[in-house]
Amino acid sequence: MGVVRSATHGVLTGLVGPFGERFPGVSLAAREMNSLAQVEALGAGRLDVGFLYLPPDRGPGDLEAETFAEEPLVAVLPAYHPLADSRRVRLDAMFGEPFVVADRAREPGWNEQFREACKGHGFAPGVAVETTELLVALGFVAAGPAWRCFRPPSAT
Template sequence: MDIRHLRSFIMVAQCLSFTEAAKRIFIGQSALSKHIADLEEEMGVELLIRHHRSLELTAAGKTLLRESVNLLDRVSDIIEKTRQADRGIRGSLKIGCFGGESAFFPYALKRFHSLYPQISIDLQLLTLRMIETALESEELDLGFVVILGNELKPNKFMQRLIYRVPLCFLMPSHHPYAGEPSIDIAALSNESFILLSAAESDEGIKWFNAFCEKRGFLPSISTTTTRMDGVLWLVEAGFGISFWSKNPTLTRYTHPGISFVDMQGKEAYSNIVAQWKKNRHNPAISLFLNMLETIDKSN
């Protein structure tokens, strides 16, 4: 059934005049008459009783008028929703996070929902390796990861720097250096370090080893774990020293048994980076990233 024929029928049924209906929808009267005739033939019913100077709807015509108005309203709604989805205003966005975004992410989610309430968010808290795997398999649209150092290197994903903060050491509060404002890592050359495992953060371990080598030693990595909360527990228990982004959320809520000491060095930075697959064409990705540009991420 041609939607144009339904629109023509609705106008004729409302005007009960081919002449008036043709004027309103800007087509010729003969073309309009053919639309109605084609519709009647397709449906196998008579829709109009044609008097000499007037028209009258049949019972079938009255039913079609009522149902057609509802149908065309639905069609218009479908078209608008489709256009919104194309612009990213409607749809869904699957996001993977590792937990280091907590300084700004709750507000970011609230802000995005207020701007685009028709976009549903599927938020998953994952390890860094799981985020990479899920992006590759397209189980995620957008992932947030941490990359260490003062520059981003190209990789297989599209990426955008969201937030850069200095690194700090995490050490037991009874450690001799716990009260220092900052130290060079060379002063910790004899310490044992706790890091995220190579299975989860291979690049992180490579960066840390290279960072220490530039200062004349190879670090002793005594313990690894797959989660940052595991790192915090091990540090507090006295198993060694670690490091992490110096963000307010970390320093505000961590247990009092851990002290934070700034890490010296121009490369001692942590970067929270958004990543997405190059051919992942979800318009909501750019909407979310553009929104992040407008908010304060330092709180």
């Protein structure tokens, strides 16, 4: 099975235990993969199941898709940020902030969902960095204003 990184923190943990109890003779081989790679591997028969963000421009075709879980959008802010101590941060309060987001080329579904959420709050996000690596994203956030000189990748 293919799994996007975010699924390993909740969705997968709630699934593996009950699956193992119900099917004790079945072994699982899980592989962390971005959504686009999972769609391709599922289509080619290299995966039996995938937990992913379905890309909006690529329907499942011969694949059966089902919403398994929904995740909240979470803001990660440097400690000195004025909103860092807030228990909840409204998305529109982030207008004008530089965003570090999932790479559009590898996670088009997540990226599109994020952009649509911002649009629903009346703004287009200023994307400064796109990455699929959580530690890279956290590093840019921790660096704060020092990385704001980076420009977003050109839209394709």
